[in-house]
Amino acid sequence: MLKRAIYGATFAAVIGSVVMVSASKQEPTLSSHMRASVVTLDSQGREAIHELKKAAPGQTIQYDLTYSNNSDQAFKGLVVTGPVPTHTHYLANTAATKVTAQRLVSIDGGQTFEEEPVKRQQKMADGKMKTVIIPAEKYTHIRWKANDSLDSQGHQQYSYRVKVD
DSSP states (O other), X not given: OHHHHHHHHHHHHHHHTOOOBOTTTOOBSEEEEEEEEEEEEOTTSOEEEXXXXXXXXXXXXXXXXXEEEOSSSOBOOOEEEEEOOTTEEEOTTOOEESSOEEEEEEXXXXXXOBOSSOEEEEEOTTSOEEEEEOOGGGOOEEEEEEOXXXXXXXXXXXXXXXXXX
16 A cells, blocks of 8 residues: 555656647657666665565665657756655655756645755744754655756656655
8 A cells, every 4th residue: 555655646746747748649749757666785785676566664765757758849948846755755865867957855745846955944942043954854845957958759867766664
């Protein structure tokens, strides 16, 4: 059940973010594919990536998002958003892409996005206000705003990791 919730929430958000459709053929000009994998360590401490069959507490899951431009023109302004599913938390510094992009995060369920580190004013026990850094475990979404165009018939990949609570 936990696996379905984690995979389903992420899949719905990724698929929901693909909105570019050709008016004439009603075929997607921009498509996405999401893969969830379990990250393990072998006996020598090297990482291995396996198909996600079942998620268990303590496991690390890697989400790989691939966007494909199925049109004859370059696509500019791609914004990729990946949720951090319920019962997981984002692992700091695991968001990656080879695309030149601005990376943003949300701590409020995807309502707003901002650059890291996320800072807030917090009232201390002595009544003074102090700037605190919100830990990566509090992130609810990861977002990339691509500066690079997605070339005709091209692909862009994005990834991030979460840990199952």
